[in-house]
Amino acid sequence: MTQKTRVSVAGVLSAAALLSGLAAPVATAAPASHAPRAAQRIPFTEAEVTAQDDGSYKVTWKAPGNRHVAVRANGRTVATGGSTGTVTVKGLPAADRQWFTLVPERGGSLRLADRLIELDGTVNFRDAGGYRTKDGQWVRMGAVYRTDSLEKLTDADLAKLKRLGISVDYDLRTTSERAAAPDRLPEGVRYVVANVVGDDSPLFSMPETAEEAAQLMIDGEKSMVSGESAKTAYSTVFAGLARDADGALYHCTAGKDRTGWASAALLTALGVPRETVMEDYLASNDYRAEANAAALAAMPAEQAAVYKPMLDVRAEYLNAGFAEVAEEFGSFAAYKKKALGLDARELRALKADLLVG
Numbered sequence: 161m162t163q164k165t166r167v168s169v170a171g172v173l174s175a176a177a178l179l180s181g182l183a184a185p186v187a188t189a190a191p192a193s194h195a196p197r198a199a200q201r202i203p204f205t206e207a208e209v210t211a212q213d214d215g216s217y218k219v220t221w222k223a224p225g226n227r228h229v230a231v232r233a234n235g236r237t238v239a240t241g242g243s244t245g246t247v248t249v250k251g252l253p254a255a256d257r258q259w260f261t262l263v264p265e266r267g268g269s270l271r272l273a274d275r276l277i278e279l280d281g282t283v284n285f286r287d288a289g290g291y292r293t294k295d296g297q298w299v300r301m302g303a304v305y306r307t308d309s310l311e312k313l314t315d316a317d318l319a320k321l322k323r324l325g326i327s328v329d330y331d332l333r334t335t336s337e338r339a340a341a342p343d344r345l346p347e348g349v350r351y352v353v354a355n356v357v358g359d360d361s362p363l364f365s366m367p368e369t370a371e372e373a374a375q376l377m378i379d380g381e382k383s384m385v386s387g388e389s390a391k392t393a394y395s396t397v398f399a400g401l402a403r404d405a406d407g408a409l410y411h412c413t414a415g416k417d418r419t420g421w422a423s424a425a426l427l428t429a430l431g432v433p434r435e436t437v438m439e440d441y442l443a444s445n446d447y448r449a450e451a452n453a454a455a456l457a458a459m460p461a462e463q464a465a466v467y468k469p470m471l472d473v474r475a476e477y478l479n480a481g482f483a484e485v486a487e488e489f490g491s492f493a494a495y496k497k498k499a500l501g502l503d504a505r506e507l508r509a510l511k512a513d514l515l516v517g
Contacts, residue, residue, distance in 0.1 A: 202268040207221040207222070222244050229241050233258065281310070284448055295431060297431070306419050307419070311341035313344040329349055335359050354394070357380070377477050384421045402510045417477075423437075
């Protein structure tokens with residue numbers, strides 16, 4: 161790389177996303193009906209369901225003050241434990257998505273599933289919920305989803321998404337990305353364009369070093385906060401979620417940058433702690449590990465070293481977004497109102513819809 165190429169922010173993010181999409185996805189997905197929302201306080205301070213490679217599920221929790229917790233699936237108790245527990249559940253019948261209800265002796269129950277929705281045509285399709293807020297509520301699972309590109313969905317994938325109840329798709333990509341790889345969606349799903357970086361963003365030089373690549377990703381993250389097209393796009397998404405979040409998904413190409421900020425903003429607005437928001441953001445590195453490794457392996461080593469920062473998500477990237485919020489808007493509360501278009505009434509509606517306990 162001796163001659164610099166001028167590209168836009170859109171081009172940088174699109175290039176990173178397209179590089180991320182060079183490898184093959186995984187297999188088998190899931191639906192599930194929405195659980196009734198608990199009116200009682202949910203005593204769980206931690207809880208998670210993780211699908212294992214052998215078809216079993218690891219369920220972990222902490223419920224201080226409760227001596228007994230029952231783990232229920234498919235209408236029956238499949239495991240029990242105390243205030244802190246880790247159990248492995250085996251032998252469940254095949255399902256698109258396996259749901260578990262954690263029932264404490266006191267307080268409200270909590271319904272969870274593995275966060276990843278396995279599809280043949282994606283690698284980073286996951287539930288946006290399942291996180292605890294600062295005040296002890298939980299973001300409901302089975303409502304809002306985040307994903308990478310959808311152009312490779314198989315007919316079987318489409319059937320699974322239909323059963324999952326997907327009703328609206330917010331496409332965060334540029335015009336050229338959408339033209340090159342149009343979404344495949346189940347019949348009846350509403351399609352909404354919400355172009356985050358726009359098609360006429362400022363020009364930058366393509367990176368020649370890993371440090372330049374990382375700085376470009378930081379600059380791109382900032383543009384997703386304060387750019388005019390970004391504010392318009394995300395306000396479209398959040399207005400839709402405030403009206404009805406059930407069955408909504410949002411995505412870009414790799415499901416990590418534009419989608420990553422959408423989830424970071426959503427979880428922060430709902431009251432999820434920053435460290436948890438960061439964990440959700442960085443999880444794209446795990447879900448995309450195989451695809452990213454394949455993309456880098458296809459390049460000469462010197463080039464791969466330069467492009468790796470564009471395939472990663474890093475704490476410094478997301479932190480740059482939150483720093484831009486503070487610099488441009490003064491606070492996240494101001495950002496919610498001025499950039500996301502969430503007034504107090506819409507925020508209450510969003511929380512009423514998505515928070516349990």
